[in-house]
Amino acid sequence: MTVLTEAEGTAPGAARRLAWLASDPDSVPLGSAFLRLLCARGQEHLAEIEVTVHPAHRRQGVGRRLLTAALDSAREQERRSVLAQVPCDSAAAAFLARSGFGPALRLGFTRLARRGLDLATVRALTEVPHPGYRLVHWAGHVPEHLLAAFVASRRAMDDMPMEDADHGPMVWDAARVAAATGAVARRGDRLHTVAVADEADGSLVGFTELVVPGTGTGDAQHYGTGVLPEHRGRGLALWLKAESVRLACEQYPDLDGFLTDTALSNLPMRAVNDRLGYRPTHQEVLYQYDLGRGAREDPLP
Secondary structure, three states, X not given: OOEEEEEEEEEOOOEEEEEEEEEOOOXXXXXEEEEEEEOOOOOOOEEEEEEEEOHHHOOOOHHHHHHHHHHHHHHHOOOOEEEEEEEOOOHHHHHHHHOOOEEEEEEEEEEEEOOOOOHHHHHXXXXXXXXXXXXXXXEOOOOHHHHHHHHHHHHHHOOOOOOOXXXXXXXXXXXXXXXXXXXXXXXXXXXXXXXXXXOOOOOEEEEEEEEEOOOOOEEEEEEEEEEOHHHOOOOHHHHHHHXXXXXXXXXXXXXXXXXXXXXXXXXXXXXHHHHHOOEEEEEEEEEEEXXXXXXXXXXXX
């Protein structure tokens, strides 16, 4: 018989985290499930789940019990949707499909290798004139005099392609910006932001974020990149991202490369990544379970 043990804690990024450990009668671990209950404004209806079962104990109902417990808890917490992100064509994807999850968003992962990168070409992209705009950048927390403008610029992400995912709006304020920056710092990593300012009024109309490992080695990870709708079509996203790569290469000469992921339906951002030389590594799928179907004695088919 599988024994489930439940625990609760907090997770970075305005969320609560529930955990279950499956073990046999001798307390040997068989698998685990983690349910992240999002609490940020605009996403209170969401939960994210991750289920892992030791290969030797798969197809014995362990994953099913873990998933059932997590979904029941999400329903009790009045969540509407549960999301799980897994590699395409994987055993995990097949498990989710059998369990009533549907594919909601397809993501392409790409990498820009530092070795062989023509930095002169990247620098040339940053030097292309963009009349009426200028670039600004900072490390860590947003400078106080730019904070309000940066918060306002975050709406550039509001219409990013989410396909069928019930992701909800990400409502940003100064507290959330500070919390996200602090979470990166607590991990020992370094957050670098490049933004584009409208010289007419000083507002920030686009930004891109890059997280560099604290060691300055390995691969840096791109976070959000966005340009306000009324300023699109002027090459600002490419300008921003090229400047981010240029600065990182100069400040961290031992970096191995840059990682990013993009919705496959986000053709403009994919074009930016292609122009900079990013190459595909793999694809993943965001699966979604609709808790609005109502409670059932056994929620899994």
